Amino acid sequence: MNLFNIIEEIEKVDPEFNERISPRRAAIKNITSFGSKVAVAALPFALGTMFKKAYAADTAAVSVTDVLNYALTLEYLESTFYNAGTAAKGLIPAKDASYIADITDDENHHVTFLQTVITQLGGKPVTAPPFDLTAGNGKGNGPFADVLTNYKTFLAVAETFEDTGVRAYKGQAPNLVGNQVVLTAALSIHAVEARHASAVRYLRTTSGFAEVGVWINSTTGLGNDTGISLVNGNYNGEDNVMQGGVDVSKLKDDGGKPIGQIDAAAAFDEPLSMSDVLALLVGSFIVKQ
Amino acid sequence: MPGDVNMARRSFLRYTGMGVASVGLLAVASCKKNDSVLPKKNLAAGNGIDIGSGDVGILNYAFALEQLEAAFYTQVIATPWQGMSDTEKECFSTIRQHEICHREFFKVALGANGIPGLTPDFSKIDFTSRTAVLGAAKAFEDLGVQAYDGAGYLIQNPDYLTIAGKIVSVEARHAAYIRNLVNYGDYAGPDVIDANGLNNSSTIAQVLAIANTYLKTKVSASNFGYTA
Numbered sequence: 125m126n127l128f129n130i131i132e133e134i135e136k137v138d139p140e141f142n143e144r145i146s147p148r149r150a151a152i153k154n155i156t157s158f159g160s161k162v163a164v165a166a167l168p169f170a171l172g173t174m175f176k177k178a179y180a181a182d183t184a185a186v187s188v189t190d191v192l193n194y195a196l197t198l199e200y201l202e203s204t205f206y207n208a209g210t211a212a213k214g215l216i217p218a219k220d221a222s223y224i225a226d227i228t229d230d231e232n233h234h235v236t237f238l239q240t241v242i243t244q245l246g247g248k249p250v251t252a253p254p255f256d257l258t259a260g261n262g263k264g265n266g267p268f269a270d271v272l273t274n275y276k277t278f279l280a281v282a283e284t285f286e287d288t289g290v291r292a293y294k295g296q297a298p299n300l301v302g303n304q305v306v307l308t309a310a311l312s313i314h315a316v317e318a319r320h321a322s323a324v325r326y327l328r329t330t331s332g333f334a335e336v337g338v339w340i341n342s343t344t345g346l347g348n349d350t351g352i353s354l355v356n357g358n359y360n361g362e363d364n365v366m367q368g369g370v371d372v373s374k375l376k377d378d379g380g381k382p383i384g385q386i387d388a389a390a391a392f393d394e395p396l397s398m399s400d401v402l403a404l405l406v407g408s409f410i411v412k413q
Numbered sequence: 414m415p416g417d418v419n420m421a422r423r424s425f426l427r428y429t430g431m432g433v434a435s436v437g438l439l440a441v442a443s444c445k446k447n448d449s450v451l452p453k454k455n456l457a458a459g460n461g462i463d464i465g466s467g468d469v470g471i472l473n474y475a476f477a478l479e480q481l482e483a484a485f486y487t488q489v490i491a492t493p494w495q496g497m498s499d500t501e502k503e504c505f506s507t508i509r510q511h512e513i514c515h516r517e518f519f520k521v522a523l524g525a526n527g528i529p530g531l532t533p534d535f536s537k538i539d540f541t542s543r544t545a546v547l548g549a550a551k552a553f554e555d556l557g558v559q560a561y562d563g564a565g566y567l568i569q570n571p572d573y574l575t576i577a578g579k580i581v582s583v584e585a586r587h588a589a590y591i592r593n594l595v596n597y598g599d600y601a602g603p604d605v606i607d608a609n610g611l612n613n614s615s616t617i618a619q620v621l622a623i624a625n626t627y628l629k630t631k632v633s634a635s636n637f638g639y640t641a
Contacts, residue, residue, distance in 0.1 A: 223598045230601070233610030294578040298571035311562045312611035314578065316601060318585035319612070323600035326593050338590040339511070339583055368522050368576055375517040378487060383514055387507065391514035392579040393586075 186398070188306055189247030191296045194398055195310065196238040198292055200252035201409060202285050203231040208257060209282075212272040220327065227282075227320050234313055241309065254411040257281070259354075262411040267354050276333045279324060284355045286321035287340065288401065290314060291358075295395035318393070342389040357404050361394050462528050466636035468570050473528045474617060475577065476519035477632045478560055481624055482553055483512040484533040489550070492540045501543075504594070505550075508587050515580055532629040547595045554588035555605050556615070556623060557581075563614035567637070585612070 206228035209215055216224050239249040259281075260266025271277045293314035300307035322338040329335055334351050340362050341349045347362030348355060365373040365388040373388035396404075406412050464473035486509030493502065520527055539545040561581035568574040589600035605613055618639035625631050631641035 226598070226601070230606070230610035233608070237609040237611070290582050294575065294582065297565070297574050297578045301571050301574060302566060302569060304566040307566045308562060308614055309611060311565045311578070311581065312614055315558050315562055315581060315585040315612035316606060316610055318582035319589035319601045321582075322586035322589035323593065326590060326600070337507075339586045367518055367579070368572065370518055370521050372514050372518055375514065375521065377510060377513050377517075383510065383517070387510040388514055390507075391511040391583055392576075393582040394579065395575060 186299050188300065188303065189242055189245055191299050191310070192238055192242045192245070192247070192306070193250045194401075195293065195296070195313070196235065196242065196249055197253065197410075198289055198401070199231060199234040199238060201255055201405070202289060203228070203235050204252065204255050205257055205281065205285060206231050208272055209278050215272060215275055215278060217275065220331075223323070223327065227323065230316055230320065234316075237309075237313075241306070245306075253413070255409060256411055257409065259408040261407050266408060275331070279328045279331065279333060280350070280352050282324045283321065283328060283336070283350055284352070284358050286317055286324050287350075288358045288396070288404065289317040290321055290393055291396035292398075292401045293317060294393065295397050295401070297395075337390070339390045340393065341386050344385050347389075347394075360400075361396075363389050364392070364394050365389050367392055461631035461633055461641050462531075463633045463635050464528060464637075465526070468568055468573050469523065469526045470634065470636055471564050471567050471577075472519060472523055472573060473526075474564060474621075474632075474634060474637075475561065475580070476516070476523060476527055477531060477628075478557055478620070478624060479512055479515040479519060479580075480531045481533060481627060482557060483509065483516045484531075485535065485538075485549065485553055485627075486512055488533075488535055488538075488540060489546055494541050494543045494546060497543070501594070504590065508550075508590075511583060511587070528632075529630075531632065534627055534629045537626070547591060550591045551588070551595055554584055554591055556620060557584040558588055559605075559613050559615040560617075560620040562612055563616055563620070 206224065210221075210224060210228050242249045254262060256262050256264060256266060257271050258264055258266035258269045260269070268277050268281050271281050293310055296310065297307065297314075300310055325336050325338045336350060340347070340359065342359065342363035343349075344363055346356070347359035347364075349359070349362075363385070365371055365385060371388075372391065373383055373385050375383050375388075377383050402410075464470045464477065486505055489505050490502070490509055497505075538549045558581060561577055561584065565574060565577055565581075568577060588605075592599045592602070601612075607613060617634045617637045621632055621634060621639050621641065625641050633639060633641045
């Protein structure tokens with residue numbers, strides 16, 4: 125399956141797709157013809173929301189190689205991004221060269237590792253789709269147009285990729301229940317992405333670009349704490365404080381006070397489904413073919 | 414044929430991976446095929462407890478580690494080293510709150526199935542030394558990440574697994590942060606990440622052997638091959 129022609133693929137297998145999303149389809153057309161930065165960023169999220177509404181809950185798991193190929197696609201994006209960043213002259217200050225190089229190495233290793241595992245499992249690793257690191261869907265002039273010339277923008281995009289990567293791996297864990305080898309590997313990459321997320325957030329703050337925590341300090345109704353409203357969709361739901369039926373914000377700390385929204389939300393990172401992640405990326409960072 | 418279309422549509426629905434049911438933890442904590450043995454006092458070990466078996470055992474394992482971490486950071490804040498900066502104070506206070514969130518969550522979610530409160534033993538840690546405290550914090554956080562990563566496959570219930578996933582990435586954020594405070598740029602290192610870029614993972618036995626050196630109440634996992 126081609127992961128990236130989402131709507132076309134859906135129409136092939138689901139003739140009722142138009143009916144399901146209608147009359148919202150007209151709204152999508154309007155958004156795409158808009159051409160503004162806001163509209164470009166809003167489009168993927170709008171798609172994700174519609175998918176959720178259009179389909180009821182799914183009950184069966186996707187295959188292990190599907191999960192791994194999805195992970196590989198995300199790692200291609202990250203490795204392409206960091207390789208381009210480290211190759212861009214004058215982008216990364218000398219003081220941070222080895223800091224970023226270590227992340228780059230990890231992402232490159234993840235690509236190689238996933239390709240090897242997929243092959244060993246008898247699957248075929250997907251090839252990398254075309255990317256647009258400006259989020260311009262192939263035009264190269266998206267909302268992050270200076271991503272490879274402005275370090276501030278580069279770190280902003282890095283933060284979004286890492287936080288989203290963490291959510292993406294987490295979202296696939298239920299599809300790997302009980303699989304000692306693959307689940308453990310996926311959790312182990314997930315943890316490294318979370319280390320990266322923390323590291324990049326730290327760098328944004330120490331570089332004076334933003335004051336963000338190394339964890340996600342969501343306020344009620346706004347998962348995104350990065351200060352970059354273009355990526356609100358990537359943090360949608362991070363403000364959740366309900367865990368397994370327990371409202372963590374209402375639990376008491378050791379001083380007897382309710383824990384509250386910020387710490388309760390920050391203490392638990394939230395997953396994203398495969399369709400949500402692809403909807404966020406396809407048509408912006410991943411070129412829609 | 415209509416049948417083919419339906420089949421294709423079903424596989425698409427499967428592919429979208431949407432809507433993995435999130436049922437209340439308390440609501441599904443029992444009556445599963447892998448029904449769990451309740452944690453019990455480990456009389457043979459005298460003063461110890463056992464985490465039990467099945468998913469409840471793994472959740473109790475996590476609960477034990479969160480109790481340990483929360484107690485550690487509480488001590489750090491109660492007896493700060495001389496000259497602890499405001500940034501460091503805020504860092505440790507917030508991490509303490511996160512660990513308390515995790516601890517209190519497990520306490521409520523496990524209810525009667527939960528292990529009791531553990532008594533820590535931090536006599537080996539010099540809380541007046543910044544180096545010692547940061548070193549211990551780094552060790553606890555890295556251990557926590559390796560513990561969750563290593564035990565994930567033992568969890569049968571997908572909702573519990575997701576909750577473990579929600580916690581472990583926050584522990585990894587803590588770990589990277591503390592490592593950055595110890596040594597800038599060392600958010601991950603060859604001591605915790607392998608040549609494939611994977612975080613190391615540890616078995617329950619490996620983790621508890623270390624954790625128990627900081628606990629007066631010794632924790633066993635007899636159903637997972639470890640007795641203190």
